[in-house]
Amino acid sequence: MATRQEARQEVSAWRPAVTGVVEVFHAHFTEYAYPMHVHDTWTLLIVDDGAVRYDLDRHERGTPHDTVTLLPPHVPHNGSAVTPEGFRKRVLYLDSTHLGDEFIGAAVDRPDLRDPLLRLRVGQLHGALVRPGEEFEAASRLAFVAERLRVRLRDADPSSRPPLADPSLARQLRELLDERLVDGVTLDEAARLVHAHPAHLVRAFSAAFGMAPHQYLTARRVDRARRLLLDGRSPGEVAVAAGFYDQAHLTRHFRKLVGVPPGRYRLSGGGRLSQAGRPPQGAASGA
Known part of the structure; x- marks a missing residue:
């Protein structure tokens, strides 16, 4: 028979076919509290209901509803609900594909990011990840999320953007998508083939044609x-x-x-x- 605590836990976890994402984890916890532990991945966390308090590097932290929390690899942390109603969260565990070790120090100092656009983009990324067949969209959204995280961790202006205009690059991607209409192509492979960074590739295509590459392909x-x-x-x-x-x-x-x-x-x-x-x-x- 399930205990009272187990009966009040909801968990969904899977590994999507998206480069850089080790695991997706959605959960609703009430009474459960995480002990001190570490991950060998980056933990990208948003809380949809309730709030979580946690300790990171001997400092008490929290996750209000409008923040995005980024916990670096190899740094111990715990976690528990702030209220008896518990919390509902969505988590991505990311490898070093998009965030390298050079950002660990900045993430320890500023793990909770108040950034409405970043929060929106992380939510959109989860929306793509829960739908089978939307890996190209998920990879595109992840590229933008990772880019904004890097900007924030460098203390740069989050509104700054690389140049948009690159019609030649956009045409190359469109031709590639047309050629691979049925078999498909991953964003990473497309970026390698046209010699461009994934985020810049998506942005250039969107600027040139008024829609994202995954929308065009669909x-x-x-x-x-x-x-x-x-x-x-x-x-x-x-x-x-x-x-x-x-x-x-x-x-x-x-x-x-x-x-x-x-x-x-x-x-x-x-x-x-x-x-x-x-x-x-x-x-x-x-x-």
Whole structure:
């Protein structure tokens, strides 16, 4: 039989296919308190409900709702709820891909960052990580999160940005995404192939085309799915043939971009055209 404490714990943990992310950990704790411990990774923490108090480097710290907490590797810390209602948190454990050891000292001194934009971006990153098939989006969002963390830890102006204009780089990425429409490409691989930093690559593409690379890739895949559906293929077949993770992944984006689920879209016209070259009466227009 579960104890009272165990009954009031909710935990979800997984390892996504995103470079730099060792583990994603979502939890709701009430009575549980972490003893002193260490990680060999960076701990990036946001608290959605309640608050956590913890000790880091012999100093008492806290995580108000609007902060982002970054705990460095190899530095002991603990943690417990501030109120009896406990806390709900989302955590990323990151390796040194995006944050090197040179930032450990700054993170020990300033682990709790009051930065609304950073807080928003970390939340958006978690939103991508919980959806299977959105690894390209998650990697893009992680690149921006890591970039802002580095800026904050260097005491630089967080509003500063690298130059946006780089249309040649943007075109190279677009061509690569078109070539790898079905098989896909990771952000790290794309950055290597076009010789650019991942965050700069995403920013250049967004500035040039008015949408993020993952949005462009998804839209192109939905377009491909539409054609295949009108050829009479089933949504399950189309999901694989268009580069989606599974049928649910296809349905989520298809409904968002087209307005109806793929099965309904397919049945609306049955893939048949009239002699005049127009869809049969009642068919989707394809707009």
